[in-house]
Amino acid sequence: MNPLGGYDIEDLQPGMSASFGKTVTEADILLFAGVSGDINAIHLNEEFAATTIFGGRVAHGMLTAGFISAVLGNKLPGPGTVYISQNIRFIAPVRIEQTVTATVTVREVIPEKCRVVLDTVCTVLGKVVADGEATVMVTSSRMKA
Template sequence: MSGTLDTLENLTYDELHEGDTATFTRTLSEHELVLFAAVSGDCNPVHLDPEFAASSMFGERIAHGMWSGSLISAALATVMPGPGTVYLDQSLSFKRPVKLNDTLTVNLTVLRKDTKNRVVIRCIVTNQNNRKVVTGEAKVIAPTEKVCLHKPALPKVTIEGHNG
């Protein structure tokens, strides 16, 4: 069964091959930036306070580094290998800041398959200008059973004073 926007389909360990690639794209909105601060508890003013951020080395507000990292997690969990993946390890190197309204693309590449269904995946996150913002490697346990599921509906979340 081929995946659609409403479904999540995994790739099993046996279906994965060295060199396989997948992508996942997301744009950072004001709403997501504030929600990420709320759920993570990271209220560093460089993310939330325009005046403070203007005097920082970045000159403007930037995203939390782990927002980019969370996109890697989402790509592994929903695209490749997909549902049933167990996330074991992740290295991250932050190359440049992510700004409001940047569109990031997570590029995954299978580097190698190890024993016990373990897979090592290169993770490169680029912005809309094809500039690297994060690089690293993930180690996962790939699923062994094929699944195709309806994508769960997420609740509509709003922030006081904001509609999203």
């Protein structure tokens, strides 16, 4: 492990997995809208959102995807991880007061580049709401003095 408690490339192997769960609140949606600038009415206006295919307000997809970042940066690989890329497919909406569980699983370790490819999935009550793949750069014990 690195000094911050994150996994070094030498510690990682395919199949390792970690998760983070968070209940999406009204405040989360409002704060995300403010920080991101995404004030789409589907997220903020119940009257408008009720007329859409979703039948009501839904959380920002990227808010949901942010929970993947929480797992990567805090748990696996953890502190010291640098996010390189993310492919994501949004499958179902997330609504206020639903709990999203983001899970990452190591698919491939590329030691010579200090890169790790992980499968990513977000679920609500066991139903997949988003899935994809992330590539990150991690620390190496070989680079420590």
